[in-house]
Amino acid sequence: MSKFKFAMYWAGSCGGCEIALLEIKEKIVEVDQNYEVVFWPAATDFKYKDVEGYDDGFIDVCLFNGCIRNSENEHLAKVLRAKSKVLVAFGACATMGGIPGLANVASAQEIKDLVYRDSPSIDNPDGIYPQERYEVPEGVLDLPHMYDTVKTLDQTVDVDYYVPGCAPEAGQIAAVLDVVTAALKGEGPLPPKGSTVGVSPKTCCEECKRVKEEKKITSFRRIWEFLPDPEKCLLEQGLICMGPATHAGCGARCTGVGMPCRGCYGAPDGVLDQGAKMLSTVASIVDAPTPEEIAVIAATVPDPVGTFYRFGLPSSLLRRARV
Amino acid sequence: MSTNGSNGFEPRLIGFLCRWCSYNGADLAGTSRLKYPPNMVPIKTNCSGRIDATHILKALKEGADGVLIAGCHPGDCHYINGNYRTAGRFPLTQKLLEQLGLEHGRVRLEWVSAAEGDKFARVVTEFTEQIRALGPLGWSAQFVDESVAAPAAEKEAVPA
Numbered sequence: 260m261s262k263f264k265f266a267m268y269w270a271g272s273c274g275g276c277e278i279a280l281l282e283i284k285e286k287i288v289e290v291d292q293n294y295e296v297v298f299w300p301a302a303t304d305f306k307y308k309d310v311e312g313y314d315d316g317f318i319d320v321c322l323f324n325g326c327i328r329n330s331e332n333e334h335l336a337k338v339l340r341a342k343s344k345v346l347v348a349f350g351a352c353a354t355m356g357g358i359p360g361l362a363n364v365a366s367a368q369e370i371k372d373l374v375y376r377d378s379p380s381i382d383n384p385d386g387i388y389p390q391e392r393y394e395v396p397e398g399v400l401d402l403p404h405m406y407d408t409v410k411t412l413d414q415t416v417d418v419d420y421y422v423p424g425c426a427p428e429a430g431q432i433a434a435v436l437d438v439v440t441a442a443l444k445g446e447g448p449l450p451p452k453g454s455t456v457g458v459s460p461k462t463c464c465e466e467c468k469r470v471k472e473e474k475k476i477t478s479f480r481r482i483w484e485f486l487p488d489p490e491k492c493l494l495e496q497g498l499i500c501m502g503p504a505t506h507a508g509c510g511a512r513c514t515g516v517g518m519p520c521r522g523c524y525g526a527p528d529g530v531l532d533q534g535a536k537m538l539s540t541v542a543s544i545v546d547a548p549t550p551e552e553i554a555v556i557a558a559t560v561p562d563p564v565g566t567f568y569r570f571g572l573p574s575s576l577l578r579r580a581r582v
Numbered sequence: 583m584s585t586n587g588s589n590g591f592e593p594r595l596i597g598f599l600c601r602w603c604s605y606n607g608a609d610l611a612g613t614s615r616l617k618y619p620p621n622m623v624p625i626k627t628n629c630s631g632r633i634d635a636t637h638i639l640k641a642l643k644e645g646a647d648g649v650l651i652a653g654c655h656p657g658d659c660h661y662i663n664g665n666y667r668t669a670g671r672f673p674l675t676q677k678l679l680e681q682l683g684l685e686h687g688r689v690r691l692e693w694v695s696a697a698e699g700d701k702f703a704r705v706v707t708e709f710t711e712q713i714r715a716l717g718p719l720g721w722s723a724q725f726v727d728e729s730v731a732a733p734a735a736e737k738e739a740v741p742a
């Protein structure tokens with residue numbers, strides 16, 4: 260039997276998702292038995308024109324990680340959508356925008372000004388900025404056009420499945436691959452289109468082993484300020500832990516080692532906006548005698564966007580700061 | 583809706599009113615025949631504590647120019663401390679909205695009892711004028727398809 264066709268692509272991402280795939284360890288051998296890689300820039304030397312030349316639907320499964328940040332990302336998203344039978348938004352960036360999505364607090368021009376002009380370590384007296392088009396004797400060079408607004412994959416093209424996480428946890432990746440492989444072989448059904456796979460029901464708190472009591476806090480603390488109690492719920496110790504507003508699936512590995520959840524697995528089922536939900540949760544566990552005092556303490560959370568939307572600003576209700 | 587603003591702009595406001603106090607305050611304003619602008623769509627909620635930031639963001643995203651949350655005075659909440667939660671969420675939501683470039687005045691929190699029909703009418707009047715001065719929000723209009731602005735992508739092979 261001929262092998263199924265596999266592709267993996269990185270758009271606006273860090274490359275961690277590619278590493279995460281290898282985290283499935285010896286299972287990668289099974290992947291190799293079942294699949295032939297037809298495009299995977301991190302691992303193989305295919306060119307864009309190779310993919311553009313494939314027939315529509317040629318690729319059986321494409322794991323697409325990274326957000327849509329520029330015209331190149333968008334072009335590849337559209338090409339891979341057309342060429343893939345099953346397109347998976349893989350990882351926090353593709354599903355929710357991810358860390359690069361925090362760029363939505365600024366415009367592309369503001370970011371370029373900071374990076375090429377205003378940052379204290381920049382020495383650029385001639386004000387040289389990268390150009391999208393540049394003519395050299397050999398021809399024209401061009402760079403992708405950087406967008407003002409970072410988008411998720413499903414704000415760009417139709418997506419079949421979502422695998423959240425920064426990066427997705429190896430056990431979950433292996434389980435997802437098993438399901439897809441079985442379905443391709445006709446041995447089982449595919450999950451319903453549009454579903455989030457590679458997660459567990461409920462929230463991160465369900466998987467977290469820490470002891471949870473009544474949530475009441477009188478001040479917010481940050482992780483560098485003290486050594487948290489190893490047994491107690493981190494939120495109850497004044498650390499903003501996104502667990503209550505985050506989908507389970509990672510095994511609560513961060514909280515297990517004393518690091519508050521940052522929310523990379525995204526909103527649990529039924530939650531429209533992860534950040535808004537967590538903000539509301541955090542603010543309502545502040546304990547003080549008067550509404551005025553509560554308001555003062557709640558307002559001490561330093562960076563609400565960066566804290567509550569660390570991975571999900573582009574997929575949130577408002578999606579970005581006003582331009 | 584009539585256009586009587588100097589710039590022809592009629593604010594679209596959403597008001598989340600708790601059913602035990604503020605909604606009754608609104609009722610009283612009506613039965614007392616107090617006049618106030620018709621710009622706010624009232625939504626009855628069980629308690630102001632039921633309103634989380636999601637409701638506010640959704641209203642703003644879907645075309646509201648301003649959002650009012652009104653609940654019982656502290657100490658009077660039918661659910662004892664629902665409005666204490668509201669009190670904590672509100673400043674943090676404001677801070678979030680400010681980071682996202684929204685003016686402070688777009689969202690407002692007021693305690694209005696069932697006996698305060700006059701206060702309700704005054705708050706809605708003030709809030710309408712405040713938003714009229716700020717102008718339309720038009721949140722979703724800022725999202726344009728940037729891909730059309732991109733250079734043609736069908737160029738020669740770029741190494742992946």
Ligand code: FES
Binds near residue numbers: 652
């Ligand atoms: S019932 Fe009115 S604020 Fe809680």
